[in-house]
Amino acid sequence: MEKTNLKERILEISGVNPRKCMKCGKCSGTCPNYDEMEYHPHQFVSMVEKGDIEPLMKTESLWTCLSCFACVERCPRSVEPAKLIEAVRLAVIRQQGANHLKPQDIPDKLDEDLPQQAIVSAFRKYTK
């Protein structure tokens, strides 16, 4: 997809306006999984704003975001970075054959206590 179109698509499905960001860094400062991310929440905001989306589509950070809404709650400008991360994640997994979690991978990940909630949530986040 052309660069501008991809940016517009991400903005449309996320409903986020990254230009509201005042670059305070609080979203990344409060992210509980900061250490495990290549691109941090504030970088998703600034890179989407610049249209620099290809690297975001390739990063493991898409799968390490915990969807805990800490960045959404604590952003003083209500930018909602988690919604941008979700939009990029969807832009990846909505493509044919690009599911991150495959049903055949599930049995190895199960143990007798694993709640159904973990499985349905993983499918919703990683598969289309």
Add this chain to the structure above:
Amino acid sequence: MTYSYYPGCTLKTKAKDLDRYARASAAALGIELEELPDWQCCGGVYPMAKDEIATKLSSVRALLSAKEQGRDLVTMCSACHNVLKQVNHDMATDENIVTKVANYMKLDEPYRGETKVIHFLELLRDGVGFDELKKHVVKPLKGVKIAPYYGCLLLRPGKVMAFDDPENPAIMENFIKALGAEPVAYAMRNECCGGYATMENRVIAEKRATAVMDNAAANGAQMMITACPLCLYNLTKNAQGGVPVKYFTEVLAEALGVKEEA
């Protein structure tokens, strides 16, 4: 009073305790929880994208079903509560989603978020009242230091969930006090335990859960309570620490003297 009740998938399987202790406690308090007919799994995570419709339909069906019964909809699991409440907010505020859902489901009258979604803890606080709850306690949990674990799903996003102050909540502390126990104050009560990562990367889930449990233990917790089956799993299986974790409904049923019969 009778409420519509949405148990969710996990309460029928791995989290049966969360459900049965809630039902026994509700009965002891004179609350009738009537399970919705034909409910479907909410999906466990709120679909954030503006153009997601199909993934919101199971929530809408539950919300609409409660509306048809003219009742408030009670949830027990933190994830179900988060998903249903956020979808309900979409149905009250996003005309595009309202229209598409109405077209898909061939509704004569669009659903516009009329149903009130309340978590069982909110019902205890606002419907029963913690002072009244205290009167029903027959086995006070005297001297037990309990760390309330909110996690992420009950509180955030604060403007939509409107559950409590998202950064300084008091509902679980007041619940613990009503049962005669002592709430433990600790900083990480509303930080994510990393449970969603457990299938993707168990190391992450372990790190986050251990950080939360360490913090609770350092402040004297003898037990942690939660409303989320995934938090309970993650804190029990993945965290290194050994603080026992229970559902809030289990300590409730214990204090109300109905745990054995549940």
